[in-house]
Amino acid sequence: MSSSVVTRRLLAKEGDESVYEVFIGPQHPASGHMRFIVRLQGDVIVSVDPDIGWVHRTMEKLAETKESIKAIPLLERMTIIDSQNVTIGYVRALEKLLGVEPPPRAKYLRTLLSEINRIASHLYGMGLAGIFVNHSTMFMWCFGDREVWIQLAEDLTGARLTHSYSVPGGVRRDLPQGFKEKALKAIRYMEKRLEDYYRIFFNNPQVRARYEGVGVLKKSDAKRLGIVGPNLRASGVKYDARLLGDYGVYDELDFEVPTMEEGDAMARLLLRGEEIKQSMNIIRQVLDKIPDGPIMAEKYMRLVPPKLREQALKEGRIKFPGIFANLKLPKGEAVARAEMGHGEIFYHVISDGTKKPYRVRVVTPAFRNVILFRFLPPGHRFMDFPPIYGSLDYFPPEADR
Amino acid sequence: MGVVGMLIRIALSPQFFGPIVFPGLLTVLVVLLSIIWVERKIAARVQMRVGPLYVLKPLGGAIQMLADGLRFFFQEFIIPESTDKLVFVAAPIVAMAFAILPFAFIPVAPKFIPYSVPYSMPVFLGLNTVIPLTILAMAWGSNNKFSIQGGIREAYMTMAYEAVLFIAAYAMALLYGTLDFAEMVDAQGIPGIILNPFSAAAFFVAMIMSAGKLPFDIVEGEQEIVAGPFTEYSGIAFGLTMGIGYVQLYGFTLAFTLMYLSGWNPVPAQLYSIYPALGGIMLFVKAYLLLMFIVFLRSVYGRYRLDQALRIGWRKLFPLSIIAVFFSILLRVIGIV
Numbered sequence: 001m002s003s004s005v006v007t008r009r010l011l012a013k014e015g016d017e018s019v020y021e022v023f024i025g026p027q028h029p030a031s032g033h034m035r036f037i038v039r040l041q042g043d044v045i046v047s048v049d050p051d052i053g054w055v056h057r058t059m060e061k062l063a064e065t066k067e068s069i070k071a072i073p074l075l076e077r078m079t080i081i082d083s084q085n086v087t088i089g090y091v092r093a094l095e096k097l098l099g100v101e102p103p104p105r106a107k108y109l110r111t112l113l114s115e116i117n118r119i120a121s122h123l124y125g126m127g128l129a130g131i132f133v134n135h136s137t138m139f140m141w142c143f144g145d146r147e148v149w150i151q152l153a154e155d156l157t158g159a160r161l162t163h164s165y166s167v168p169g170g171v172r173r174d175l176p177q178g179f180k181e182k183a184l185k186a187i188r189y190m191e192k193r194l195e196d197y198y199r200i201f202f203n204n205p206q207v208r209a210r211y212e213g214v215g216v217l218k219k220s221d222a223k224r225l226g227i228v229g230p231n232l233r234a235s236g237v238k239y240d241a242r243l244l245g246d247y248g249v250y251d252e253l254d255f256e257v258p259t260m261e262e263g264d265a266m267a268r269l270l271l272r273g274e275e276i277k278q279s280m281n282i283i284r285q286v287l288d289k290i291p292d293g294p295i296m297a298e299k300y301m302r303l304v305p306p307k308l309r310e311q312a313l314k315e316g317r318i319k320f321p322g323i324f325a326n327l328k329l330p331k332g333e334a335v336a337r338a339e340m341g342h343g344e345i346f347y348h349v350i351s352d353g354t355k356k357p358y359r360v361r362v363v364t365p366a367f368r369n370v371i372l373f374r375f376l377p378p379g380h381r382f383m384d385f386p387p388i389y390g391s392l393d394y395f396p397p398e399a400d401r
Numbered sequence: 402m403g404v405v406g407m408l409i410r411i412a413l414s415p416q417f418f419g420p421i422v423f424p425g426l427l428t429v430l431v432v433l434l435s436i437i438w439v440e441r442k443i444a445a446r447v448q449m450r451v452g453p454l455y456v457l458k459p460l461g462g463a464i465q466m467l468a469d470g471l472r473f474f475f476q477e478f479i480i481p482e483s484t485d486k487l488v489f490v491a492a493p494i495v496a497m498a499f500a501i502l503p504f505a506f507i508p509v510a511p512k513f514i515p516y517s518v519p520y521s522m523p524v525f526l527g528l529n530t531v532i533p534l535t536i537l538a539m540a541w542g543s544n545n546k547f548s549i550q551g552g553i554r555e556a557y558m559t560m561a562y563e564a565v566l567f568i569a570a571y572a573m574a575l576l577y578g579t580l581d582f583a584e585m586v587d588a589q590g591i592p593g594i595i596l597n598p599f600s601a602a603a604f605f606v607a608m609i610m611s612a613g614k615l616p617f618d619i620v621e622g623e624q625e626i627v628a629g630p631f632t633e634y635s636g637i638a639f640g641l642t643m644g645i646g647y648v649q650l651y652g653f654t655l656a657f658t659l660m661y662l663s664g665w666n667p668v669p670a671q672l673y674s675i676y677p678a679l680g681g682i683m684l685f686v687k688a689y690l691l692l693m694f695i696v697f698l699r700s701v702y703g704r705y706r707l708d709q710a711l712r713i714g715w716r717k718l719f720p721l722s723i724i725a726v727f728f729s730i731l732l733r734v735i736g737i738v
Contacts, residue, residue: 020546022547022550024625028627029623030625043708133624133703134622134623134624134703134704135703136444136699137447137448137701140450141449200701204703206702207703209705209706210704210705381706383619383622383706384706385625
């Protein structure tokens with residue numbers, strides 16, 4: 001696995017009788033929906049086996065049994081804390097198959113919700129990173145402040161978590177009145193709170209002692225193992241699916257993709273803080289630049305009966321007729337990538353010309369990052385295991401699908 | 402008079418009143434019930450929450466812990482088949498007994514001393530050193546991997562704080578020229594924390610380590626070893642194991658107050674004339690405020706790693722306590738005390 005001599009020597013001891021095996025999870029206060037088989041020699045971790053699959057819900061198979069559009073509410077349950085970003089890739093793949101492009105206003109709205117979701121997702125991860133070293137204040141603060149962004153998303157979409165906001169051809173709802181003021185207020189609040197986070201958590205000597213220099217992921221290893229998301233960028237690789245310009249309006253906006261060189265657990269945490277700042281920057285620009293116009297592609301608006309269409313244009317929310325669920329997917333294949341809070345998600349949709357997709361393949365960021373549990377902990381103390389877990393922002397239901 | 406008068410005389414005698422009423426058993430119960438509520442309320446305040454609320458709503462859920470304690474009583478106490486049953490059942494009871502016992506040697510007010518021995522300070526500290534052994538017994542008796550990990554951590558932590566605790570306390574004994582808590586209080590014209598701040602700092606951190614409170618709640622490390630040595634316990638035995646740390650901490654804050662914060666001074670003369678034990682009210686107030694400060698640390702810090710705690714113990718606190726000893730000698734030589 002790892003190139004270091006220490007790790008190799010430790011791994012060689014895996015089957016040794018002197019090794020003490022501890023099963024962490026699935027019923028453990030800090031395991032999540034999974035199990036870790038941790039092997040210890042003294043207090044030093046010899047190896048860790050992440051045992052995943054405890055929340056496997058056959059997402060890919062279920063998606064084949066439904067009309068293509070009905071898979072959107074299904075797939076967003078993979079990462080319910082980040083549901084816009086987890087489905088936008090699927091929607092883009094469907095759009096590529098159907099040959100339809102969303103109008104500019106819809107693209108801006110998608111970007112807006114993506115960034116709101118990203119902030120909420122990062123706050124979730126940072127909160128868990130706090131409780132993994134028993135820092136309950138960080139946990140409560142993050143989860144409390146996440147509420148601000150969830151409510152903002154609720155204003156926009158009508159649902160707190162399961163938004164089902166993006167559909168092929170556009171979005172379901174227009175911007176509600178007074179949203180800009182609320183969003184700007186939330187940004188001002190969050191900027192103030194981030195300073196508080198630095199004071200009580202990031203610059204706390206106890207937290208620094210636990211996170212700094214722990215679980216160092218070198219740049220070359222990060223590339224070799226195919227790590228994605230903030231965990232990759234904290235090792236100094238500037239890769240972000242938003243830069244590909246495949247979805248949203250990221251190519252029209254001015255934002256940075258922060259990277260860090262250290263690659264340790266602290267860098268992974270700090271990077272999430274920086275990304276929250278950039279996301280707020282993006283939201284500001286989106287609210288300033290958002291053009292007027294339709295929120296749904298003309299092709300699909302024509303499916304709506306004229307009376308309902310007028311009402312939809314007036315109210316800014318679209319109630320689709322049943323015919324929309326029966327869209328036939330043209331025969332072919334499409335792939336799409338999107339950047340979630342946890343990293344890059346990849347969709348591969350194959351259609352045989354019926355209403356239901358023939359195959360939906362999902363590669364989730366958590367699944368790509370799970371290898372780090374095997375790679376990072378050997379050689380560290382047993383008590384370093386929770387901080388490593390916390391810094392990876394690993395989300396078991398997403399990896400299991 | 403007769404029997405009733407005799408009973409009242411026994412109840413009000415220092416030998417009974419000290420260990421059973423104040424500062425002993427009954428006060429310990431009240432402190433235990435109230436400080437956990439205070440801890441949760443302070444944490445809730447910092448974390449923008451409400452905290453316990455619904456049990457006795459007009460007082461903000463003040464008797465939440467009483468409700469929890471009652472629940473512990475009625476919950477089944479499961480003794481797993483694989484445990485060493487005698488050790489498993491006896492260890493928490495012995496631990497609690499040894500957490501309460503030191504209160505018999507804590508003087509309450511001037512001339513109101515339950516058991517007047519010239520060595521009350523070392524006896525107090527010595528009795529507290531039994532508790533880690535009972536925790537080791539719990540870990541061993543539980544026959545659980547997480548418990549054994551927790552027991553080993555307890556043993557390591559004892560290495561980190563015990564020497565510091567004793568040396569820091571003996572520095573004060575050197576300074577005052579006595580090993581008795583009551584005489585120490587009498588010797589404090591200036592509070593000990595000003596006379597020898599090195600000793601106070603070392604003792605303060607070491608006593609948090611000893612009671613296993615944040616940032617040193619390593620033994621119970623929930624995120625790695627569930628509840629450490631207490632993992633297999635349920636029902637009232639679990640309640641006891643949770644209480645040990647708080648009782649120990651309360652005892653240590655009393656000792657800290659006696660050694661560094663001039664104990665029961667100033668004594669309210671009127672209360673003292675009614676009943677001598679009431680003169681110890683300032684001792685209790687100071688100790689309780691200190692206790693509140695220590696539980697507040699939970700809102701600020703997380704948990705240190707085991708090796709970091711050992712490093713703090715031996716590289717920072719141990720030299721600090723040695724400095725405290727020499728500082729005490731210096732003060733004696735130039736004759737400040």
